[in-house]
Amino acid sequence: MRKKTFAAAALLAAATLSLSACGSGDDAKSPVSVVSEASDSGKAATILDQPFEKPDLVLTDTHGKKYDLRAETKGHPTLVYFGYTHCPDICPTTMSNIAVAKKALPKTEQNDLRVVFVTTDPARDTPAELGKWLKGIDPQFIGLTGDFATIQAGARSLGISIEPTTKDKNGKVVSVHGTQVIAFSPKTDGGYVLYGEDTTVDDYTKDLPKLVKGARP
DSSP: OEEEEEEEETTEEEEOOOEEETTTOOBOOOOSSEEEEEEOSOOSOEEEEEEEOOOOOEEEOTTSOEEEHHHHHTTSOEEEEEEOTTOSSHHHHHHHHHHHHHTTSOHHHHHHOEEEEEESOTTTOOHHHHHHHHHTTOTTSEEEBOOHHHHHHHHHTTTOOBOOOEEOTTSOEEOEEEOOEEEEOTTTOOEEEEEOTTOOHHHHHHHHHHHTTTOOO
16 A cells, blocks of 8 residues: 655645655655545556646746747646756656656657656756756756746645755755656646656556546556
């Protein structure tokens, strides 16, 4: 049996607010408002009763061009994740897992899928840095950077908390951020499925064929 912990965000329910300081070795702040749900389904996906509205984010992509998240991904199956390129563990693992699973899709569906990585460390994650990092994972992945306050507000609208970068006891710069992937339906553009950091390649491989169609995994 797998137990998942969720926190209410704004007026929308069921977004995970567990935070991770990538590479710090510390389990960061606990959720403020917690609702626990036990699931014996064995599925990594959490279906949200009230889908999230896609964030109204206009940021800068890896080519230095303006990228309107809602407009650019409208009608496309979309996965959104907030993280940073200097993260040594959770972020690259999450992105790599999605990249491997994506390759199992037919080419037309691979091209239709939008995987968006929004940096939580815009001071270091320039368009060039994001592009270089994502190219090593999947060149089709979209990297976005911009004003931290704008990014933080966009994440908060999905119940994902991120904090400004800080230095740990060893002087290393870390970014504390929620580690959830939100899947948006190509039919409604609503964020209706949530994945936690323990989601595996197999989990994504099983679910992506349904997600690209806007179906329940």
